[in-house]
Amino acid sequence: MTYVQTITGLACGCDAADPSAGIVSIDEALDRIAAHVAPVSGTVRVGLAEARGRVLAEPVLALSDMPRFDHAAMDGYALRRSDLAGPGPWRLPVALRCAAGEAAVSPLPPGSAARIFTGAPLPAGADCVVMQEEIDGGPRQIVLHRRPAAHENIRFRAEERRQGGEIVAAGLPVSPRAIAAAAASGHAHLVVRRRLRVALLVSGSEVAAPGRQGLGAADIWDVNTPMLRAMLARPDIDLVAVETVPDSPGGIRAALERASRGADLVITTGGVSVGEEDHLRGAVRALDGREVFAGVAIKPGKPVAFGRLDRALWLGLPGNPQSAFVTWTLFGEAILGHLSGLAAPVGTRRHVVLAHPLHRKPGRCEIRAAALVGIDGHGRETADCGEAVHSGQVGALCASDGLVFLPADADHLPQGALVEFLPLRMT
Numbered sequence: 537m538t539y540v541q542t543i544t545g546l547a548c549g550c551d552a553a554d555p556s557a558g559i560v561s562i563d564e565a566l567d568r569i570a571a572h573v574a575p576v577s578g579t580v581r582v583g584l585a586e587a588r589g590r591v592l593a594e595p596v597l598a599l600s601d602m603p604r605f606d607h608a609a610m611d612g613y614a615l616r617r618s619d620l621a622g623p624g625p626w627r628l629p630v631a632l633r634c635a636a637g638e639a640a641v642s643p644l645p646p647g648s649a650a651r652i653f654t655g656a657p658l659p660a661g662a663d664c665v666v667m668q669e670e671i672d673g674g675p676r677q678i679v680l681h682r683r684p685a686a687h688e689n690i691r692f693r694a695e696e697r698r699q700g701g702e703i704v705a706a707g708l709p710v711s712p713r714a715i716a717a718a719a720a721s722g723h724a725h726l727v728v729r730r731r732l733r734v735a736l737l738v739s740g741s742e743v744a745a746p747g748r749q750g751l752g753a754a755d756i757w758d759v760n761t762p763m764l765r766a767m768l769a770r771p772d773i774d775l776v777a778v779e780t781v782p783d784s785p786g787g788i789r790a791a792l793e794r795a796s797r798g799a800d801l802v803i804t805t806g807g808v809s810v811g812e813e814d815h816l817r818g819a820v821r822a823l824d825g826r827e828v829f830a831g832v833a834i835k836p837g838k839p840v841a842f843g844r845l846d847r848a849l850w851l852g853l854p855g856n857p858q859s860a861f862v863t864w865t866l867f868g869e870a871i872l873g874h875l876s877g878l879a880a881p882v883g884t885r886r887h888v889v890l891a892h893p894l895h896r897k898p899g900r901c902e903i904r905a906a907a908l909v910g911i912d913g914h915g916r917e918t919a920d921c922g923e924a925v926h927s928g929q930v931g932a933l934c935a936s937d938g939l940v941f942l943p944a945d946a947d948h949l950p951q952g953a954l955v956e957f958l959p960l961r962m963t
């Protein structure tokens with residue numbers, strides 16, 4: 537038996553955000569992103585072989601009827617049902633041969649059958665195809681023991697779509713499935729949104745190139761650059777700049793201005809919190825930029841900020857790598873989704889139940905890595921989310937299937953509690 541529980545409203549509870557502190561809820565932040573981000577206007581025509589991962593800027597319309605002609609769905613014999621008079625068995629001479637790739641040469645003569653192969657056009661007059669396994673005799677005469685159904689084993693012209701009908705909607709990411717549908721409807725090219733130009737600016741005087749040897753006593757290896765590079769390695773993104781800058785107001789301002797020149801979106805990491813060494817928000821203001829939000833009631837990732845520079849959008853991710861990952865997943869992906877005109881720009885959260893009880897400190901809506909571990913007695917997916925770890929740690933993300941959203945005000949969640957779950961891409 538399947539048990540379905542009705543869900544009212546979002547379980548996250550992060551609407552408990554305090555507007556007086558300028559901090560907004562996750563959904564308010566997503567609404568503000570939706571209100572401020574319009575799709576880029578350029579489109580390009582690309583071959584099917586290069587289209588995967590791009591976003592369709594126009595619907596794919598069938599260039600011809602689909603299928604283009606009536607044809608056989610099985611190897612066998614095409615015949616006219618009205619030729620089967622009285623009780624069976626019936627004998628019919630084989631008058632024609634129809635193979636795939638050959639246009640039907642002549643109509644089916646009355647009182648006869650046509651040898652036909654899968655995919656071959658149906659000769660005029662035939663109204664069913666009987667599989668050869670059900671036929672005795674041949675090749676010159678066949679014996680039929682069962683009266684076939686009308687239209688048996690025929691695929692009719694235009695039964696999937698008429699010429700001009702929509703086969704794939706605009707705003708969908710081009711998947712191998714969409715490529716198959718486009719090819720089936722006669723296309724060799726697709727019109728997709730131009731690539732999004734993204735610049736990545738990683739701030740922090742302590743940050744050293746991945747794997748660098750001979751680190752200073754207070755240096756750390758850069759996690760955010762390789763992590764975000766990997767997340768941005770997508771066919772619809774042109775990563776126009778990647779830069780690491782130390783924590784100096786002038787250096788950060790100059791780097792931000794440089795990055796914003798050729799980009800639709802500038803992503804920064806670090807320096808968005810409140811300390812004197814946090815220069816990003818000041819640099820945005822100094823460049824006459826505008827903040828759309830600064831601070832979300834979320835853990836990890838509270839200082840995340842979003843705004844607009846002169847020419848580009850700006851997303852300021854916190855420096856802690858786990859915070860950067862979570863806020864990129866929630867807000868960065870949504871910004872890209874809106875920029876590229878995706879029909880569903882925001883990842884869909886579904887509901888799962890906790891496999892184990894959990895105690896936590898209430899306050900902000902908490903996001904934890906979780907692994908899907910099974911199905912409970914009511915048919916609901918169960919998720920195992922580990923202990924809370926601090927936001928510098930990324931190891932727990934590796935074995936997870938997604939992120940769960942723990943309600944802001946809950947200090948105890950029993951086994952079986954319903955929570956929101958956002959699946960993560962596995963690669």
Ligand SMILES: Nc1nc2c(c(=O)[nH]1)N[C@H]1C(S)=C(S)[C@@H](COP(=O)(O)OP(=O)(O)OC[C@H]3O[C@@H](n4cnc5c(N)ncnc54)[C@H](O)[C@@H]3O)O[C@H]1N2
Pocket residue numbers: 738739740742743756757758759760761805806807808809810811814836837838839853854855856857859927928
């Ligand atoms: N007084 C307050 N302090 C802090 C608050 C606050 O509300 N009041 N918020 C805390 C929270 S929450 C977070 S998250 C961090 C975010 O701060 P920043 O965005 O300014 O990030 P940084 O200070 O630059 O770095 C934080 C942390 O992450 C390490 N880091 C930075 N970049 C990288 C990188 N590329 N790879 C690996 N690790 C990186 C950095 O060394 C710091 O340890 O602020 C809290 N403070």
Ligand code: MOO
Pocket residue numbers: 834835836837838839854856858859927
């Ligand atoms: O938001 Mo911070 O990421 O909680 O450490």
